[in-house]
Amino acid sequence: EAAVTQSPRSKVAVTGGKVTLSCHQTNNHDYMYWYRQDTGHGLRLIHYSYVADSTEKGDIPDGYKASRPSQENFSLILELASLSQTAVYFCASSPDSDEQYFGPGTRLTVL
Amino acid sequence: AQSVTQPDARVTVSEGASLQLRCKYSYFGTPYLFWYVQYPRQGLQLLLKYYPGDPVVQGVNGFEAEFSKSNSSFHLRKASVHWSDWAVYFCAVPPGTQVVGQLTFGRGTRLQVYA
Numbered sequence: 253e254a255a256v257t258q259s260p261r262s263k264v265a266v267t268g269g270k271v272t273l274s275c276h277q278t279n280n281h282d283y284m285y286w287y288r289q290d291t292g293h294g295l296r297l298i299h300y301s302y303v304a305d306s307t308e309k310g311d312i313p314d315g316y317k318a319s320r321p322s323q324e325n326f327s328l329i330l331e332l333a334s335l336s337q338t339a340v341y342f343c344a345s346s347p348d349s350d351e352q353y354f355g356p357g358t359r360l361t362v363l
Numbered sequence: 364a365q366s367v368t369q370p371d372a373r374v375t376v377s378e379g380a381s382l383q384l385r386c387k388y389s390y391f392g393t394p395y396l397f398w399y400v401q402y403p404r405q406g407l408q409l410l411l412k413y414y415p416g417d418p419v420v421q422g423v424n425g426f427e428a429e430f431s432k433s434n435s436s437f438h439l440r441k442a443s444v445h446w447s448d449w450a451v452y453f454c455a456v457p458p459g460t461q462v463v464g465q466l467t468f469g470r471g472t473r474l475q476v477y478a
Contacts, residue, residue: 256406285465292372294453294468295407310465342406351397352466354406 255279256355258343264361271330273358275343281353283346284326285310286318288339289357295342301326333362365390367437367454369469376444377477384439384472386454396437397455397466398428407453413437424448449476 256277265271277284283302287295297310299318307318315337317329330337340359344352368387376382388394393415399407411422418430428439437454451473455466 292470294470297465300465344407351409351412352407354399354408356406357404 256343256345256353258341258355258358260358261356262359264363265330265333266363267333267335269333271333271337271360271362273328273330273341273343273360275326275328275355276324277326277343277345277353277355278324279345279347279353280323281345281347282323284320285344285346285352286316286326286328287342287344288312288337289342290339298328298341335362338362365394365456365458365467367396367456367467367469369452369454369472371472372470373473373475375475375477378446379443382439382441382444382448382474384452384474386437386439386469388435388437388454388456390435390456393432394456396428396430398422398426398437398439399453399455399468401451401453401471403450410439410452444474444476446476446478448474450474 259274285300286298289295296312298316301307301320304323319327338361340357342357343355346352366389396413398410400410401407411420413420413430420428426441451471453471454469
């Protein structure tokens with residue numbers, strides 16, 4: 253069974269609208285991450301969290317907020333979606349060992 | 364800052380041929396290193412990981428990688444490629460900060476396999 257799930261798997265949003273991407277993990281991991289992937293590029297870290305009710309900024313946090321209401325759930329929020337935020341978003345979890353376990357991704361298109 | 368460079372954006376090989384995907388790292392000290400694979404329309408999956416010790420690491424599906432401190436490299440190899448290996452491969456390194464688990468990824472190498 254998939255240990256990291258994401259919803260929705262695909263979404264079309266309008267510019268200026270609010271978008272919430274959800275991630276759920278059953279790995280019992282403390283660490284969770286949000287990345288974005290753009291065509292031809294690697295993954296870039298947006299936000300991460302190492303404990304519930306706390307989030308940290310990654311390398312590209314501008315335009316994004318994150319929420320970690322429980323150990324299992326980690327959300328990424330785009331308050332005012334923009335065209336430049338069209339990308340595939342991946343959630344991941346990890347224990348202490350640096351190895352990360354990824355979800356299947358959410359393809360977001362902003363029009 | 365810690366980083367990894369994958370110099371080849373795309374590699375094309377014939378099925379059954381050998382494969383090497385290159386990764387160069389920049390890191391103060393001896394790093395942990397990872398190779399991940401992303402199959403079409405899927406998330407990343409761990410292929411193998413290196414912790415300081417034996418420089419040759421075995422992974423899944425016949426993949427292996429060799430760590431070289433003198434060359435700052437962690438190249439991925441496979442003796443005989445299968446069509447199902449068609450995917451994007453990412454090299455990754457921890458950032459060397461106090462944050463456990465945070466990885467920096469290379470841009471990826473797209474592997475195409477033809478019959």
